[in-house]
Amino acid sequence: NAGVTQTPKFQVLKTGQSMTLQCAQDMNHNSMYWYRQDPGMGLRLIYYSASEGTTDKGEVPNGYNVSRLNKREFSLRLESAAPSQTSVYFCASSDAGTGLSEAFFGQGTRLTVV
């Protein structure tokens, strides 16, 4: 049982380049999330998807887009990368509709924008 799988694990981009971070979960969870983690700031929610076919903005959505491709997959796209987007990105999933379930996290993607 793989849980939440993110690709790639590491990435270096030049300013202005685009890329898509991939995330897949095999736990049949309805809800999926993208967070970024920066030193001293904890985790900040970028976008989330409460169910297949829906997406909503979190705290820091600017510069990002997402796609909930199906129930398993939730991708995060940077259209024109900026140095301020250098961060560690985590995908998570949850059966959050019950109000009782925890979030399960992937291993993270370390992104550097130069």
Add this chain to the structure above:
Amino acid sequence: GNSVTQMEGPVTLSEEAFLTINCTYTATGYPSLFWYVQYPGEGLQLLLKATKADDKGSNKGFEATYRKETTSFHLEKGSVQVSDSAVYFCALSDWDFNKFYFGSGTKLNVKP
């Protein structure tokens, strides 16, 4: 709105010392509360959780009690080990909107 505040680190302890990491929350409803642990280079793993007031979550010697009257969920361990060195995050879930809110994290260093 919803938010989580936890004590700033780093916290440095000697092996076998008692650990407390404070966490308080603000919530509009009746959230579930969580502690997650993050080891270097890894994702977050659930350490323990509590889903209603007065519940005690426990795992691997760590404990936390959901205190609605003080809006707190402090993490404790009676005797820490070097292997407990990690970053600890307090979190709450907002079940109305399927969201999770995290504190800023507390780094724990345990010295032999």
